[in-house]
Amino acid sequence: MELLRNTNIDFMGLRKISFIISGIVAIVGILGVIAIGRGTANMGIDFSGGIAMQVKFNQPVTTQGVRDALSKGGIHEVELQEITGGNQILVKMHKSEKSAQNVEDALKQNLAGNAFTVESSTEIGPSIGEKLKKDTLIAVALSMLGIILYIAWRFDFKFGVGAVVATMHDVLAMIAVFYVLHKEVNILLITAVLTIAGYSLTDTVVVFDRIRENMHKSLKDPMFVIFNRSINETLSRTIITSVTTFLSAVSLYLFGGEVINDFAFALVIGVLVATYSSIFVASPIVALWEKSSETPEAKAA
Structure with a gap:
């Protein structure tokens, strides 16, 4: 051709x-x-160090809703990505922000009506x-x-x-x-x-x-x-x-x-x-x- x-x-x-x-x-x-x-x-957390969590909610949720919930819990510098299908959100944040437990606590407190499970959690150190x-x-x-x-x-x-x-x-x-x-x-x-x-x-x-x-x-x-x-x-x-x-x-x-x-x-x-x-x-x-x-x-x- x-x-x-x-x-x-x-x-x-x-x-x-x-x-x-x-x-x-x-x-x-x-x-x-x-x-x-x-x-x-x-720099992404792959190179600078940080935490990546994949969270699955029981009910539909938006990235803005999750961002607002985390912000109320004192977590501001965070990157959110919606995973197509299954009400899943990928949460990324640098090491200096908060721990994975802080993320879970903020979601439980500010999204109390929407239960969730942490599908995976990866922590990458600066080294x-x-x-x-x-x-x-x-x-x-x-x-x-x-x-x-x-x-x-x-x-x-x-x-x-x-x-x-x-x-x-x-x-x-x-x-x-x-x-x-x-x-x-x-x-x-x-x-x-x-x-x-x-x-x-x-x-x-x-x-x-x-x-x-x-x-x-x-x-x-x-x-x-x-x-x-x-x-x-x-x-x-x-x-x-x-x-x-x-x-x-x-x-x-x-x-x-x-x-x-x-x-x-x-x-x-x-x-x-x-x-x-x-x-x-x-x-x-x-x-x-x-x-x-x-x-x-x-x-x-």
């Missing part, structure tokens, strides 16, 4: 604009990473949060190393560097969006980041495959011509794959429930960014590198 045929878009001609946009996004993302490292971002942050950084670093080794083995070291830069761009872009919107940074975000890293790599490899094929076919053509032709030839496939994945992520965001809302939102942003980076980040970097070593005849053309 082809949505577009015989396109002739000068993607390489847009490289300066794309580099400026990507540079700004990357800077914001780096600021977000620094804020996460210092603990000044909106565990710090370990999770370190393990997360190691996981991301190892994934980047794995990408560059795989691409370097399958293609060339230049392609490996381009793929890693594009993947890091995608990671920073997702962190930048969460940082600017002050969304919670938790394990689900890291899961989404690693998921999109894999998606971005797959999309980039498809484009690189066609570039390598055309480089062998057209040895005398200028490098930018080869890269533009390759991207245009795979553009229909890229759009179809991205749109179908994007629609799935949007459906998950709209209908998946509040518990995975931020995860689905990260996927939506990630799919868009990954599609952009395979065309406007990874390919131009490799093209510029290859152009520096092409023959004088090709440069003159």
Whole structure:
């Protein structure tokens, strides 16, 4: 199936604009990473430590009703998520607020007419949060190393560097969006980041495959011509794959429930960014590198 045929878009001609946009996004993302490292971002209890309780009520209840009940009991800084089906509420709060017992006491006192049971209660200490942050950084670093080794083995070291830069761009872009919107940074975000890293790599490899094929076919053509032709030839496939994945992520965001809302939102942003980076980040970097070593005849053309 082809949505577009015989396109002739000068993607390489847009490289300066794309580099400026990507540079700004990357800077914001780096600021977000620094804020996460210092603990000044909106850190979830996975990293900062805290309590998560899943409470099931016998009668229907709203998050505002639970919030009011907790507020009357002296618990103000709390995050509530309604779990679809079964009158269940997920209560999250940081360690410095109150204990799980305080939550139960406040609900019993201020929602006396609605009995409840605590389905699960998880407590994460600050030391565990710090370990999770370190393990997360190691996981991301190892994934980047794995990408560059795989691409370097399958293609060339230049392609490996381009793929890693594009993947890091995608990671920073997702962190930048969460940082600017002050969304919670938790394990689900890291899961989404690693998921999109894999998606971005797959999309980039498809484009690189066609570039390598055309480089062998057209040895005398200028490098930018080869890269533009390759991207245009795979553009229909890229759009179809991205749109179908994007629609799935949007459906998950709209209908998946509040518990995975931020995860689905990260996927939506990630799919868009990954599609952009395979065309406007990874390919131009490799093209510029290859152009520096092409023959004088090709440069003159």
